[in-house]
Amino acid sequence: MQYVTIIDIAKKLNISKSSVSRAFNNKYDIKKETRELILKTAKEMGYFPNPIAKKLCQKKTFNIGVIIPEFINDFHAEIIIGIQRILNPKGYQVLLMQSDNNPDVELNNVKTLIQNMVDGLIIAPCSDNGNMEYYLKELQKGCPIVFVNRIPESLNATKIICDDEKLGFFATEHLIREGYAKIYMLSGPTNISVIRNRIKGFKQAFRKHKIPKEQYQIIETGLLAHEAVEVVEDLIYKQDLPDAFFCSNDLVAMAAIKTLKKHNIKVPQDIGVIGFSETQMARLYDPQLSSVRQPTYEMGEKAAEQLIRHLEDDKAEYKTIVLNGLLNIRESSTRTII
Amino acid sequence: MQYVTIIDIAKKLNISKSSVSRAFNNKYDIKKETRELILKTAKEMGYFPNPIAKKLCQKKTFNIGVIIPEFINDFHAEIIIGIQRILNPKGYQVLLMQSDNNPDVELNNVKTLIQNMVDGLIIAPCSDNGNMEYYLKELQKGCPIVFVNRIPESLNATKIICDDEKLGFFATEHLIREGYAKIYMLSGPTNISVIRNRIKGFKQAFRKHKIPKEQYQIIETGLLAHEAVEVVEDLIYKQDLPDAFFCSNDLVAMAAIKTLKKHNIKVPQDIGVIGFSETQMARLYDPQLSSVRQPTYEMGEKAAEQLIRHLEDDKAEYKTIVLNGLLNIRESSTRTII
DNA sequence: CTGAAAGCGCTAACAA
DNA sequence: TTGTTAGCGCTTTCAG
Numbered sequence: 001m002q003y004v005t006i007i008d009i010a011k012k013l014n015i016s017k018s019s020v021s022r023a024f025n026n027k028y029d030i031k032k033e034t035r036e037l038i039l040k041t042a043k044e045m046g047y048f049p050n051p052i053a054k055k056l057c058q059k060k061t062f063n064i065g066v067i068i069p070e071f072i073n074d075f076h077a078e079i080i081i082g083i084q085r086i087l088n089p090k091g092y093q094v095l096l097m098q099s100d101n102n103p104d105v106e107l108n109n110v111k112t113l114i115q116n117m118v119d120g121l122i123i124a125p126c127s128d129n130g131n132m133e134y135y136l137k138e139l140q141k142g143c144p145i146v147f148v149n150r151i152p153e154s155l156n157a158t159k160i161i162c163d164d165e166k167l168g169f170f171a172t173e174h175l176i177r178e179g180y181a182k183i184y185m186l187s188g189p190t191n192i193s194v195i196r197n198r199i200k201g202f203k204q205a206f207r208k209h210k211i212p213k214e215q216y217q218i219i220e221t222g223l224l225a226h227e228a229v230e231v232v233e234d235l236i237y238k239q240d241l242p243d244a245f246f247c248s249n250d251l252v253a254m255a256a257i258k259t260l261k262k263h264n265i266k267v268p269q270d271i272g273v274i275g276f277s278e279t280q281m282a283r284l285y286d287p288q289l290s291s292v293r294q295p296t297y298e299m300g301e302k303a304a305e306q307l308i309r310h311l312e313d314d315k316a317e318y319k320t321i322v323l324n325g326l327l328n329i330r331e332s333s334t335r336t337i338i
Numbered sequence: 339m340q341y342v343t344i345i346d347i348a349k350k351l352n353i354s355k356s357s358v359s360r361a362f363n364n365k366y367d368i369k370k371e372t373r374e375l376i377l378k379t380a381k382e383m384g385y386f387p388n389p390i391a392k393k394l395c396q397k398k399t400f401n402i403g404v405i406i407p408e409f410i411n412d413f414h415a416e417i418i419i420g421i422q423r424i425l426n427p428k429g430y431q432v433l434l435m436q437s438d439n440n441p442d443v444e445l446n447n448v449k450t451l452i453q454n455m456v457d458g459l460i461i462a463p464c465s466d467n468g469n470m471e472y473y474l475k476e477l478q479k480g481c482p483i484v485f486v487n488r489i490p491e492s493l494n495a496t497k498i499i500c501d502d503e504k505l506g507f508f509a510t511e512h513l514i515r516e517g518y519a520k521i522y523m524l525s526g527p528t529n530i531s532v533i534r535n536r537i538k539g540f541k542q543a544f545r546k547h548k549i550p551k552e553q554y555q556i557i558e559t560g561l562l563a564h565e566a567v568e569v570v571e572d573l574i575y576k577q578d579l580p581d582a583f584f585c586s587n588d589l590v591a592m593a594a595i596k597t598l599k600k601h602n603i604k605v606p607q608d609i610g611v612i613g614f615s616e617t618q619m620a621r622l623y624d625p626q627l628s629s630v631r632q633p634t635y636e637m638g639e640k641a642a643e644q645l646i647r648h649l650e651d652d653k654a655e656y657k658t659i660v661l662n663g664l665l666n667i668r669e670s671s672t673r674t675i676i
Numbered sequence: 677c678t679g680a681a682a683g684c685g686c687t688a689a690c691a692a
Numbered sequence: 693t694t695g696t697t698a699g700c701g702c703t704t705t706c707a708g
Contacts, residue, residue: 005701016679021703028704029677048453052399053701055390057684071418077409081436093454096434098419115386116431225622254622261624281619284563284592286599343685354695359687367693391685395700 004047013041024049055117064092064307065113069101069126069150075277075296076124079148082300083122090308092119103129110135120144120311122303127191128152144310146303150192158310158318160303164194167292167325168201171246171274174290174327176209178335180244180272184235186221186228186256188248195248198276202246216242223248228255236263244272244333250279250291257285257332272333287331294325342385351379362387393455402430402645403451407439407464407488413615413634414462417486420638421460428646430457441467448473458482458645465529466490482648484641488530496648496656498641502532505630505663506539509584509612512628512665514547516673518582518610522573524559524566524594526586533586536614540584554580561586566593574601582610582671588617588629595623595670610671625669632663 006020013020015034022028023038055061064087068076084094095113099106106126113121121143123135127150139145139157147159175183185202188195199218206216221227228247235241236259247253253275257267267273267287275282275291282289302321310316344358351358353372360368361376393399402425406414422432433451437444444464451459459481461473465488477483477495485497513521523540526533537556544554559565566585573579574597585591591613595605605611605625613620613629620627640659648654 003701007701017702018680018704019678021701022678025703031677034677050394050701051454052390052393053684054703055684056388056394056686056701057703059684061390071409071415077415080409084436093433095431098422116389225618251618251622254619258622258624279619280563280589281592281617281623284589284596286596286624341685345685355686356688356696357694359685360694363687369693372693388685391700392687393700394685394702395687397700 003050004042004045005050006047009038009042009045009047012045013038061117061119062092063095063116063118064304065095065097065110065116065118065121066124067097067099067106067109067113067121068124069099069106071098073277074279075294078296079124079300079303082297082302083304084300085297086301086304086308099126101126103127103131107131107134110138114138114143120146120307122146122148122307124148125150127189128193129191142314144307146307146310148299148303150194152193156318158306158320160299160306160321160323162194162294162299162325163322164197164325165201165204167276167294167327168198168246169205170201170327171276171290171292172202172205173208174329175244175246175272175274175333176205176211178244178268178272178333180242180333181211182215182242183244183246184216184242185218185246186231186248186252187218188221188223188252190220198248221248221252223252225251225255228252229259232256232259236260236265241265241271245274247273247275249277250275250282250289253289253291253332254281254285257287257289268332268334272335274333278328282328283330285332290330290333291328292325293328295323298323341388342380342383343388344385347376347380347383347385350383351376399455399457400430401433401454401456402642403433403435403448403454403456403459404462405435405437405444405447405451405459406462407437407444409436412617413632416634417462417638417641420635420640421642422638423635424639424642424646437464439464441465441469445469445472448476452476452481458484458649460484460486460641460645462486463488465527466531467529480652482645484645484648486637486641488532490531494656496644496658498637498644498659498661500532500632500637500663501660502535502663503539503542505614505632505665506536506584507543508539508665509614509628509630510540510543511546512667513582513584513610513612513671514543514549516582516606516610516671518580518671519549520553520580521582521584522554522580523556523584524569524586524590525556526559526561526590528558536586559586559590561590563589563593566590567597570594570597574598574603579603579609583612585611585613587615588613588620588627591627591629591670592619592623595625595627606670606672610673612671616666620666621668623670628668628671629666630663631666633661636661 006017009020010017020038022030023035071077087094097109099109147157151159190196221231245256253273257273275289278291278293282291344355347358348355358376361373409415425432435447437447485495489497528534559569583594591611595611598605613627616629616631620629
């Protein structure tokens, strides 16, 4: 592929290449007519600036690295869309990498992206992990980084998070108010900060309603369907079923309901179930699944905006942005008629 | 961020920068010891090659542009993973863009990526559309492109597709064999080639089984849940329900089942339903959803492999690769016990 | 307002 | 086996 360069235009117009360059970068003085002439012929010749060359001499790539745990999931896919909404119109390209929920892969991805000279990074870590130290070092070296979602509380950096504690509280309180007395939380891995926060909210609801500890339990399952099936089967076998399950996500919730139904246990009459990180399927399920909707698009947008803030000002202060989710109550957790 | 360059190393070692360059690109002659010395000090100084500079003088970016219709969906997410599996180990970076199922956005994305000097493109078009002409022109100009999935049959280029016709045939025949006589297809938009192919297979099954035309119908719904709900509600109202629905995807299938259930119509006893492009939720649904599993990861891998073939050889011939999907029969389409 | 020229960091002939 | 040199396409300072 052969591209037209500023030199071609300069020759054709018998001017210097600097003038051509200037015509494309308004910031320099240049006579209006020459500018317009240059732009016109450039268009005719099918010229567009070579971004690589630009990057080399400007020392800026206009590439932003984004790392997410996995994207077989609406949650992160939507965050990415939010990020692009802000970044693309500003001329930034997003380089996307996924870490497969593996901290080592995650670290490697970060290194790859930095070596590829991204101007900044948005990291959605897969869990609290030993990488944070490395990330902070890069931050201090001047590489702008914004963190999203699963972030250790202590991390001193700009971060976008959800009010998971509150959401955990609301979801639990809703179950309590529906008359589900004994509630088990299929929590997901507790090495993930958001999970720990939801657990905090979960416990707080019981404290508020003065319900004794024997009435609840936190079961640390994974985030996958088959793990939930195993746990619920086990509880049925041990005859230790609660009145309701508060699940780490919709997949786990559906797996739980599926298993209960198989044993002729009715949801929501016998047992209530609530999911998290609402999926499209929630309202198509039978019973329609109650779930928590996080502001995923907005999380992405905020992350991008914050990154731009840091990009434009080295000295910008770290900020923590907390966004609000929404509890969508549907059939799976309501005994009363809605 | 300040980077170490080959000149820094050359100065330190009192050699020429070409030698340093050579040390990092095995292909040139260089004495083993100098090479090792260079590599060692480079490491000490924290040097890594500046990819931008490399790109500028090599006229190769090692970036591959990938465009997909949307990625709120396992299908394309998995294709991307497949692509990365092949491309990343070979040193290629994937630039991802989504077209939001909009041909104009799609065309714009392609242009952006080309201007960003990608070495090649993998395009998963959102539908048959007027852009094909432009893509072909770029192909002829020497920009390697591989097409995936929704591709007009006539397109003369390298493409990766699924045996949608066969899959449509098998799914339909399965329904017929289960004793569902009258079958409606909620087909999805017919400006998408894969949909047209499934329709072909659908019709063929009826021909084979000598079932008259009155027994089937193709209803061109969209790909979203609410559209399916409307259609099914309408059929119920008109008392024109078939014995089975063959749906364009799992979301549509679940929406159909949901609607039927609401009206106390039993699936699979009264009406059978089958989905397409199997999701994780399929086996968690009640009834468990029969669906067609496409080899998504493999589609991505093949696309990447074919692109590399074209990258390495300008004159490589166009190839069409057809991959086989799998019909997963579950409860929603079986009257007999499985 | 415009041109000349240096340089971004690297590769790849060509010499030596 | 190594050094010299001329670019890749663009920006940006310095003269004019």
